[in-house]
Amino acid sequence: MARRDRRTPDATPETPTRRSQRRRSRRRPVRLLVVVGVVLAALVAGGVVLVRQRSSEPNPETLPSSAVGDRVDTRGGRLNALSLGPVSAWDPQRIAARADMAFAGRVFARTLTAYAPSTDPRAQSRVVGDLATDAGTPSKDLKTWTFVLRDGVQWQDGSPVTCEDVAYGISRTFATKEVTGGPTDALAVLAVPRNADGTSTYAGPYATGAAAEKGQAAFDKAVACDDRTITFTLSTPTGDFAEMLAQPAFGPVKKSVDRRADGTYDVFSAGPYMLRGTWEQGRGGTFVRNPHWSAASDPVRKAYPDEIHYQEGLDTQAVAQQVMADNATGRVSVSLGSAPPAIQQHITAVESLRERSVNPLTGVVDYLVPNTRSEVFKDEKVRLALAAATNRDAYVTAIGGGTAADPAVSLLPRAVPAAHDDDPVAAGTRGDAAKARALLEEAGVTTPVTFTVAYRSDPTADKAMAALVAGWRQAGFDPQTKPVTEDYFSTIADPRTAEGVDVFWSNWAPAWASGSTVLPPLFDSAINITASGPGRDYGYFADKELDEQMAKTSSVADHEARERGWADVDRRLLQQGAYIGLAERRALYVAGSDVRNLSANGVLGGVVEFADIAVVP
Known part of the structure; x- marks a missing residue:
């Protein structure tokens, strides 16, 4: 079940962790994704409140989507980062929210690899070495990856x-009782033996006894150190392992400072900033320069401000008005939550505010899933007819217009290299x-075709669904x-729900910039559909040939070829009416007049980029 983040109550996406304990014993190991659906850190907070009818198309000349203003290399000053919060953890193996991961990864938490900061959205998916000298060397079969640490x-x-x-930091992911909340991809991909029930034989670095020693030995074989060289042995070919490693969950932890269950908000930095004092839940903390950080050893972060004061517990409207x-x-402040729609209109209307705001895509895509087991939508032509009848522009208008979202045919967001513009319908x-x-006539069905659609209800979603209903009625x-107000995703994952629902609304965001974090977790029937339910394949879509194509695509070594493969998988899904894309959400951030280098990173979730943000006197 996806948890709700009170920072984004209306647009929180349903994204993994994948249900690893239940699925690890299946045909092939499953990569566990980040719980981004739990915690979008106000990427779209306020962007889903209807204010007035507006054009669904943003004007790129007035709504900068990546970066604004001239770039500077000014050092010094204090930057205020203002957020609704709450931050759930700063412990690298516990961080789950994309915005929290992005902030930590640019401020204090380093990993073997990282996404290179760029003001060009097309270049933001480039992976580079961070703690490592490069993005790693895979074996020919993609089951062994080697990295060399920087001096x-x-x-x-x-x-x-x-x-x-x-290695110790990664090992903490296996301590699932002591270290909770963060992504557990390491459990799924590392070649550590499993028990008969699918759980790992390694219980993490805190376990004791003979079994623990055996488990530790197995982990040390899968994650092996030789001076500055670290070698990973994986259980399955993984072409995008370098991208996976960019998550803080794969970051280092110094064993002597690890407080286990008591260290949720501890920050022990290897990056340019360290936490002064302690983190105060609901209030925040101040990050000051790490005197032992060296720019020469860090190709990713510029670290221009002398300190960053992170303040949480602030309403998004109050933040926007203050800035x-x-x-x-x-x-000297920047908002970390999207401005509410009424304020968005003011920002876009006033040139001086437009010049210090960005309106990025967030990677969160709303979509519909026809239930292939229902009498209505078991016919592919009827599914395609529904796709043809879907007015995405009206949906975007209902959720706030062009600053709130872009119409989307595909589930692959723009920041993912596999993104494409094809519309098979x-x-x-x-x-x-x-x-x-x-299409309905070709299907030989009697019109009007009656069906039931379930969706997560709130005032804005009700209006958005009404806009879709109007278009569907015109088409026959x-x-x-069927509005659902509580426990939406656990409700639609219950197989009993599918007996009375023909279409499900949902949304999703990638864990990292690859189609592998979008299509298999939603449509690979081999890792989703079991006797207990559909997993996240809510429409029970099953195509063995596509399952095999996804497995083969995951093991393609060349990055560009692999992402082209994911685009091909997506086209086949659209051609069969497996889902209907609706919209990719946007956020709108505004900064004070002394803030420079304001930009957003689409790969990290459309969040404010802290790698090179600056303040000037």
Whole structure:
């Protein structure tokens, strides 16, 4: 079940962790993704409140989507980062929210690899070495990956960051009772033996006894250190392992400072900043320069401000108003939550505010899933007719217009290299009622075609669903809505729900910039559909040939070829009406007039980029 983040109550996506304990014994190991659906860190908070009818298309000349202003290399000053929060953890193996991962990864938490910061959205998916000298060397079969650590990387106490520190940090992921909340991809991909029930034979570094020693030996074989070289042995070919390693969960932890269950908000930095004092839940903390950080050992972070004051517990509207007022505090502040729609309209209308705001795509895509086991949508032509009848433009208008979202045919967000513009149904984003009726006629069904659609209900979602219903009725459908207000994703994952629902609304965001974190977790029937339910394949879509194609695509070594493969998988899904894309969400961030290098990183979730943000006197 996806947890809800109170920072984004209306647009929190349903994304993994994958249900590893239940699925590890299946045909092939499953990669566990980040719980991004749990915690979008206000990427779209406020962006889902209807204010007035607006055009669904943003104007790129007035709504910068990546970066604004001239770039500077000014060092010094204090930057205020203002957020609703709450931050759930700063422990690298416990961080789950994409925004928290992005902030930590640019400020204090380093990993073997990282996404290179760029003001060009097309370049933001480039993976580079961070703690490692490069993005790693895979074996021919993609089951062994080797990395060499950089010289000169130090913890905040001046001690070197070692290979053993990296291995120890990763080992903490296996301590599932003591270290909870973060992604557990390491359990799924590392070649550590499993018990008969699918659980790992390694219980993490805190376990004791003979079994624990045996488990530790197995882990040490899968994650082996030789001076500054670390070698990973994987249980299955993994082409995007370098991207996976960019998550803080694969970052180092110094064993001597690990407080196990008591260290949720501990920060022991290997990055440019360290936490001064302690983190105060609901209030925040101040990050100051790590005196042992060296720019020469860090190809990713510029670290321009002298300190970053992170303040949480602030309402998004109050934050936006404070920054827009541009008083002494507001001038050196940046909002980490998206401005509410009414304020978005003001920001886009005032040139001085437009010049210090960005409106990035977040990677969160809303979509619909026809239930292939229902009498209505077991016919592919009827599914395609529904896709043809879907007015995505009307949906975007209902959720706030062009600053809130872009119409989307595909589930692959723009920041993922596999993204494409193909529309196999060729009905456009406004829908084509005539084409839909023709498809229904080919299917030989009696119109109007009655069906039930379930969706997560709130005032904005109700309006958005009403906009879709209007288009479907024009095309020969008779939709009946089923609003769900509580425990939405656990409700639709219950197999009993599918007996009375023909279409499900859902949303999703990738864990890292690859189609592998979008399509298999949603449509690979081999890892989703069991006797206990559909997993996240809510429509019970099953195509063995596509399952095999996804497995083969995961093991393609060349990055570009692999992502082209995911685009091909997506086209086949669309051609069969496996799902209907609706919209990719946007956020709108505003900064004070003394903030420079304001940009957003689409690969990290459309969040404010802290790698090179600066303040000027």
